[in-house]
Amino acid sequence: MAKINKIFSNILRLLAVAATVVAIVFMVTSHDSAQVLNLTFTAKYSYTPAFKFFVVGEAIAGGYTVISILLSFKTLFWRIIVFLDMVATVLLASSISAALAIAQVGKKGSTHAGWLPVCGQVPHFCDRVTVALLAGFAAAVIYFVILLCSLYAVL
C-alpha cells in the first residue's frame, strides 16, 4: 500500500514538474506589442510584479519537485518532504492567485478605477498568459493532491 502511494505520488510529481515548466515557458515568452495612436504599446510579463512572482513561484516549486522525487527514494527524508510539500502548495496557490487577479483586470479592466482592459490590443500576450495560468492552476491542484497523499500516508 505504501509502495503504491509512493508510485502514485511520484507520477503526480512528474505531472507537477511538467505543469510548472509549461507555465514558466508560456509566461516568459508571452511578449507582444501593438500600435495605438502612433505609439508602440508593449506587453511583457516582467512589467507586472504579480507575473514575476508567478514565474519565481513556479520555478521554486518545480525545482523542489525534481529534488523531492530523488529524495523520495530515501525514507529518511519523509518528514521534511511533507513539510516542504506544504510550503510548495502554499507557494503555488499564492502565485496563481496573484497572477489571476491581475489577469482578470487585464481582460475585463476595472471601470471604477479607470483601468482599461489590454487584451484587445495584445491578444497574443493574453493567449499565452492564459495558457501559463491554466498550467499554473493545474500545478497548484496537483500539489494539493500530493499533499493529501502525503498526509494520508502519515495519518
Add this chain to the structure above:
Amino acid sequence: MAKINKIFSNILRLLAVAATVVAIVFMVTSHDSAQVLNLTFTAKYSYTPAFKFFVVGEAIAGGYTVISILLSFKTLFWRIIVFLDMVATVLLASSISAALAIAQVGKKGSTHAGWLPVCGQVPHFCDRVTVALLAGFAAAVIYFVILLCSLYAVL
C-alpha cells in the same frame, strides 16, 4: 506535551479569528470618494473581485477557526482538523495574494498597461485596505504556524 500543544494551538486560533475579523471589518468599511474634474470618483472594496474574494476567504477561514476551537476538545476529529487546517491555510494564502496584487497596482499603478494609481485620490480607502491586508497577512502566517503545530503533533 500534547496538552501544551493544544493550548498553544488554540491561542493561535483565537489570534487568527481576531485577525480575520479585523481584516473583514476594515475591508468592508473602506469606501471613500473624491471629486476629479467635476466627476465623483468612488472607491469601494466590492468593485474589485480580488477584494471580494479576500473578504469571502477571510470569512470562511475565520468561521472555520471558531468551529475548530470547539471541535479541538473532541479528540475524535483531529484528522479532519489537520485536513481543514491545510485548506484554511491555502485559502488565506490565496486570498491575501490576490488582494495584495491588486493593491500594488492601486498604490503604484502600472505604467505599461496605462493603469494610474488611485491612492492619491482616495487615501482613506487605501489606508483602510492597508490595515485589512496587514491583518489578512497576519492571519495567513498564524495559520501556517497552526498547520505546523498540527503536523508536528501528527509526525
